[in-house]
Amino acid sequence: MHDFEAVIGLEIHVELSTASKIFCSCPTTFGAEVNTQCCPVCLGLPGSLPAMNRKAVEYTVKTGLALNCRIAQHTWFDRKNYFYPDLPKAYQVSQQDAPLCTGGCLEIPMGEKGTKKVGINRVHLEEEVGKSLHAGETIIDAVYSLLDYNRAGIPLIEIVTEPDIRSAEEAQVFLESLRNIVRYIEVSDCKMQEGSLRCDANISLRPKGSTVFGTKTEIKNLNSFRAVRRALEYEIKRQAGVLKDGLAVEAETRHWDEQKGITIAMRSKEHASYYRCFADPNLVPLDLAAEWIGQMEAELPELPGARRQRFIDGYGLPEYDAQVLTSSKEMADFFEEVVKGYNDPKTVSNWIMTDILRHVKDQDEETEGIPLAPASLVELLQLIEQGTINRNQAKEIVLPEMFEDGKSPRQIVKEKGLEQISDTSQLEGVIASVLEANPDVVQDYLGGREKVMGFLVGQVLKETKGKANPRLVNEMIREKLKQ
Numbered sequence: 364m365h366d367f368e369a370v371i372g373l374e375i376h377v378e379l380s381t382a383s384k385i386f387c388s389c390p391t392t393f394g395a396e397v398n399t400q401c402c403p404v405c406l407g408l409p410g411s412l413p414a415m416n417r418k419a420v421e422y423t424v425k426t427g428l429a430l431n432c433r434i435a436q437h438t439w440f441d442r443k444n445y446f447y448p449d450l451p452k453a454y455q456v457s458q459q460d461a462p463l464c465t466g467g468c469l470e471i472p473m474g475e476k477g478t479k480k481v482g483i484n485r486v487h488l489e490e491e492v493g494k495s496l497h498a499g500e501t502i503i504d505a506v507y508s509l510l511d512y513n514r515a516g517i518p519l520i521e522i523v524t525e526p527d528i529r530s531a532e533e534a535q536v537f538l539e540s541l542r543n544i545v546r547y548i549e550v551s552d553c554k555m556q557e558g559s560l561r562c563d564a565n566i567s568l569r570p571k572g573s574t575v576f577g578t579k580t581e582i583k584n585l586n587s588f589r590a591v592r593r594a595l596e597y598e599i600k601r602q603a604g605v606l607k608d609g610l611a612v613e614a615e616t617r618h619w620d621e622q623k624g625i626t627i628a629m630r631s632k633e634h635a636s637y638y639r640c641f642a643d644p645n646l647v648p649l650d651l652a653a654e655w656i657g658q659m660e661a662e663l664p665e666l667p668g669a670r671r672q673r674f675i676d677g678y679g680l681p682e683y684d685a686q687v688l689t690s691s692k693e694m695a696d697f698f699e700e701v702v703k704g705y706n707d708p709k710t711v712s713n714w715i716m717t718d719i720l721r722h723v724k725d726q727d728e729e730t731e732g733i734p735l736a737p738a739s740l741v742e743l744l745q746l747i748e749q750g751t752i753n754r755n756q757a758k759e760i761v762l763p764e765m766f767e768d769g770k771s772p773r774q775i776v777k778e779k780g781l782e783q784i785s786d787t788s789q790l791e792g793v794i795a796s797v798l799e800a801n802p803d804v805v806q807d808y809l810g811g812r813e814k815v816m817g818f819l820v821g822q823v824l825k826e827t828k829g830k831a832n833p834r835l836v837n838e839m840i841r842e843k844l845k846q
């Protein structure tokens with residue numbers, strides 16, 4: 364039996380976060396009442412004429428530049444003709460033959476395996492279609508469907524990778540890295556749960572070592588990173604089973620069923636010729652000046668790769684820390700804000716990567732960023748440094764409370780009565796009684812067994828319910844036994 368290798372390519376749709384639609388001035392706000400953000404242009408009523416949104420072109424070019432693509436100076440838009448209820452004009456304006464951006468690549472981090480380059484075939488600009496709302500559990504058993512055209516005409520980019528991805532894990536990492544970059548350059552919010560980032564996956568198997576492509580299937584309805592990974596893992600197993608039985612994989616579109624955890628055949632794949640594409644006669648071709656493209660490039664912010672390197676060189680962080688911290692813009696911004704107030708980068712990094720990330724992960728997968736003010740982490744770290752609370756209290760009591768109700772660390776310490784006793788007069792009595800109650804241990808200590816100090820300090824902490832400042836207690840006992 365052969366061992367198979369998976370060959371995966373992704374097609375990612377990203378809604379651009381322009382204020383208005385691609386060809387009209389309708390707003391693009393998510394969650395508005397259905398069919399309240401439409402006009403004759405985005406509904407394709409006879410006689411209406413489109414006017415290109417300049418920002419949409421800018422955002423597409425910036426995305427292409429961030430993905431190391433070549434930017435075409437002369438391009439145009441095509442009509443992709445097909446009939447579907449969510450497409451009011453019965454054609455979608457897209458770029459079939461002259462995409463704005465081609466031939467790029469994205470390097471993704473694969474942990475100990477180093478990095479991997481995934482080719483970007485193209486990034487093109489098109490218009491979003493409307494949204495069907497199916498009355499039923501799934502599209503397949505829906506009794507009827509309703510249509511909302513608020514979304515129709517929102518600018519959309521399609522990013523198509525080369526078939527360079529070899530596993531479900533790589534696909535997930537690629538998608539996470541891509542989303543990170545798109546968010547860094549602020550051209551989309553990339554909220555998968557709101558559909559502003561969607562992914563389809565093409566996958567085929569071939570015997571290991573072969574350079575010929577097998578027959579591929581396309582998986583639709585991948586609404587989360589987890590879905591992408593699970594669907595591809597499932598499809599790799601399914602296709603391997605088909606091939607091992609000596610059968611042929613059908614070229615078809617398959618729907619990912621999240622509940623059942625399986626892919627289901629939907630329809631045979633249509634050929635590109637089915638769309639009868641031709642240049643849209645209502646839109647003028649785009650001619651982009653080289654200086655203007657240069658200006659777009661100059662406007663790009665620092666990208667994740669460059670920021671990672673700066674975290675290593677500038678803050679002296681290990682590569683791993685820099686990788687984790689720059690894996691989202693929000694987290695990297697948070698880190699830099701905290702370091703401004705508490706200048707110990709490695710300590711700040713440790714707190715973010717362990718305790719803070721654990722709390723963030725306990726929340727919804729789609730929650731973005733860290734729901735804490737950088738200033739409150741600064742305050743927490745200062746409270747530890749000043750000896751007001753110890754690290755354990757900070758991690759186990761104060762931090763969870765900060766996530767829970769957003770109170771400031773100082774307030775929590777006060778309300779919970781956590782302040783360490785750093786007042787020698789309060790501690791003297793307790794220390795005296797502990798020493799008195801443990802004469803044998805005191806003798807041991809005086810006889811040279813320094814290790815028993817831990818026990819004595821522990822007794823004082825126990826008596827004060829953990830509130831005594833251990834460093835201070837240690838010093839005071841030493842002092843007392845010298846006498």
Ligand SMILES: [Zn+2]
Binds near residue numbers: 384388389400406516
């Ligand atoms: Zn409109």
